[in-house]
Amino acid sequence: MVDNGRVTARTTVFSPLSSGGRTEAVIQRITESVALGLLADGEQLPSETELSAQLGVSTVTLREALASLREQGVVETKRGRNGGSFIRAPGDPTKAVIRARLAAFSVSDLRDAGDELASVSGMAARLASSRASTDNVRRLLTLSERVAAVSGVGERTRADSRFHIEVAVAAASERLTRAEVSLQAELGVLLWLPTSTEQEAREAADQHRAIAMAISREDADLARQLAEQHVERNTHKLIEARIELHGGGTRAR
Numbered sequence: 001m002v003d004n005g006r007v008t009a010r011t012t013v014f015s016p017l018s019s020g021g022r023t024e025a026v027i028q029r030i031t032e033s034v035a036l037g038l039l040a041d042g043e044q045l046p047s048e049t050e051l052s053a054q055l056g057v058s059t060v061t062l063r064e065a066l067a068s069l070r071e072q073g074v075v076e077t078k079r080g081r082n083g084g085s086f087i088r089a090p091g092d093p094t095k096a097v098i099r100a101r102l103a104a105f106s107v108s109d110l111r112d113a114g115d116e117l118a119s120v121s122g123m124a125a126r127l128a129s130s131r132a133s134t135d136n137v138r139r140l141l142t143l144s145e146r147v148a149a150v151s152g153v154g155e156r157t158r159a160d161s162r163f164h165i166e167v168a169v170a171a172a173s174e175r176l177t178r179a180e181v182s183l184q185a186e187l188g189v190l191l192w193l194p195t196s197t198e199q200e201a202r203e204a205a206d207q208h209r210a211i212a213m214a215i216s217r218e219d220a221d222l223a224r225q226l227a228e229q230h231v232e233r234n235t236h237k238l239i240e241a242r243i244e245l246h247g248g249g250t251r252a253r
Helices: 009-013 023-035 048-055 059-072 095-103 107-131 134-144 153-170 174-191 198-216 220-245
Strands: 075-078 084-087
Touching: 009 023, 009 153, 009 174, 023 059, 023 174, 048 059, 059 075, 095 174, 095 220, 107 153, 107 174, 107 198, 107 220, 134 153, 134 198, 153 174, 153 198, 174 220, 198 220
Parallel strands: none
Antiparallel strands: 075 084
16 A cells, blocks of 8 residues: 555645536536535535635635525635634435436436446446555545444435545545545435435445455455446446336436
8 A cells, every 4th residue: 555645635626617617617516515414514615715825716715606606505604703604414304305416317327427436436446455554444434334333315425425535535635535425425425315215225335345355455456346346336226216216118318
């Protein structure tokens, strides 16, 4: 194992935006980071000057984004000596909200997104096998059990997604980490409908641990294979759930 020390999950939150610095991009970055637990409830954001510089946007763009986030209840701004902008994490999404999000995908959309996620996650696991530090491996083994130790849609989404993001972090690749964050924000919550069972959580934890163990043994081929298989199982689960929404019709547009 090596000590890469260059990439963390946090660096993806405050790294420069690549979409031209639009207000919508700032809103999306912060909203995704909150949903995935990369920004915690009550956490204070950097000052407007610092945050705009980190994201590579103007202070005007940042202020517009923060105003929208305040309206959505994602950010609260306090005045005074101990003031600033603070994260306010939303409650768990309802079954109806998750089903509506799932319904917005066609079967073809889910298949394509699953293919992309399998590619990103598989490569991240393969690279992590040779690049992960001892601390990375220790963290992965700890995180692998978390999805089975928590309950609720929000907690399971964050635990599940955080494991996969940390695999990309262990791969010491900022691009892979950003891609993993984006895909987990898009698909992660769909896996954990309120009807999800303890057995499903346990199976996910077992699969996570197998990936982490392969990385710890520096078995690149096995780590990649296990990561891709894990994503393929999840993609199949999402496609089945999407078909069920329409009473058995594929609706594969």
